[in-house]
Amino acid sequence: MHDTPLLVVENLNKHFLLHKALKQENAVYVKAVNNVSFSVKEGETLGIVGESGCGKSTLGRTLIKLLEPTSGTVFFEGKNISTYGKHELRILRERMQYIFQDPYSSMNPKMTIRDIVSEPLENFRKDMSSSEREERVAELLQLVGLSREAMTRYPHEFSGGQRQRIVIARGIALNPRLLICDESVSALDVSVQAQIINLLQELKQKLSLTYLFISHDLRVVKFISDRIMVLYLGEVMEIAPSSALFENPRHPYTQSLIGSISKGDPRSRAERHILEGEIPNPMNAPKGCPFSSRCPVVMERCHSEKPQLQSVGNDHVAACLRLTQTISQRTGDTV
């Protein structure tokens, strides 16, 4: 892993307009991604977790510009890509690829596997001869654990796990630097899920890839990630190295989230922690801290004051006013 960041995101916002109004200030927005900042180092896997509606998929799509960000800057390989036009974006596509949850809907059912996997090559490697392309497709299929014979077949002839392998083969065809995996293993059966996770790990080593791994499944995220970012209602609650996040979660939301996962052990049942309430409708998200409506240790000021991300350890940041309090008490500062 290198220390140079491959991706730097600064104050990224994606707001969806819900109701127009004559006066701009009366318009209603859903702030799906709200002031999100983070960076991903080269060769690293950053896991992004959160419950439904936390903005994790919107974030992924905004990063590759499937969605136009409302504001904010994204640096990729040191260049500001937020201002890229159509032509520059096309070049960017080579370097950044996206793997979706459902492998069936991300392939054209009428195309053979050969055509599906060679499509990016046809688009971006125009100097390749058709036999070279054929070879490259075979090589890619082999990389993801499929045989050459797969080429002449159609998506429906494959199981879910095999389809996801094909999608991954297409995703790595142009040697991208960054793969954004959005719930890429969530639709798969457990026994197959493990195979795909191992494949992603293996490819990361072989091709020195960097991953953004979006998932609601904390077990999978813990397994695959070097660092993890926790989102709630479009805002970053905590970012920490994987082990630190699980051993010493600092944000009450992260604590609740980790506490609510089953231990998977019939002898330690009672330990499952219950977080009351539900994610509020993002249309009327709480003022102040987004988690204030469910937080077990909420204070008066949490309802009005928005906490900022602050360092709480080595490479570990969290946004919670309680942390601000304890830190300022410790250092004797006034806030």
Added chain:
Amino acid sequence: MNTILEVKDLSVQFRTEEGSFHAIEHVSFSVQEQKTLAIVGESGSGKSVTSLAIMQLIAENGNITGGEIFIDGQDILKLSRKQVQHSILGKKISMIFQEPMTALNPVIRIGEQITESILEHQQVSKQEARKIALDTLKQVGIPSPEQRMKQYPHQLSGGMRQRVMIAMGLVTKPKIMIADEPTTALDVTIEAQILNLLEELKRTYKTSILFVTHDLNIVADIADDVLVMYCGEVIEKGPVVDIFEHPRHPYTKGLLATMPSLDQDEKVLPTIKGSVPNISKRPQGCHFHPRCEHATDQCRTTKPQTYQVGLQTVQCFLYAPKKESSNA
């Protein structure tokens, strides 16, 4: 202890364009009073077909080709459809589905949907039914139930809808509830809430639960006994602690090993090679043999019997009593 549900040798066949296939074969199990039995399996294992067969909800191209289903001592396959619908379904047994949005009628208010099932099964007035509905909604943790009664399903969140489904399943105080992946569509914090609720209700209502899921972590949390299904067959069953601590069948072992652990830092996840075969292409002999490390020639041709190992039963030749000639 009383047996509430007993399934004996149940087989279900489906007719398709490609021919007729058995979705489940010779499935047997029983659920005791106030106990939770979890059926666990991957897609295509037949776990949902089993629960649908019990509820007599098999699609038109399918039929039960053999077996018996006893609910509270009565073989429901011997009763007429009318009798079953009147005195068994919804009354002694009820079901909660995975996606409450499709299980609830979108154009009827919540209150009306709940009172309907009360009026169907109990001799009470409309006012009384309303009161029972309100009480039950309160019991499943729905805030301001009076208002919720007037709302339509789409006005509720996923977790709330699932609570409504549970309330509907409970109003007739059934002896057993079937819960088919009731938390799969929910977020993890809501899942924990719903599982907790089911556990609580099991105690207050003294019902048994048949819990169908693909998620072994949930099984660890809620089950008393576990039934592992693969390709339409029960391959292992036993008490939950035994299954988790001493899984016997190679498939159960593999399934438990593939769960990413929260405590350990593994570099590579153990896997089961291959994937679940399509129903039309189930292999000969033991259905699991192409994916099994221990497969022998015998496994490729002959279906193993069920063997008893401690408190567990396992369908695998590894546990056959050793004969003089069987040296591995």
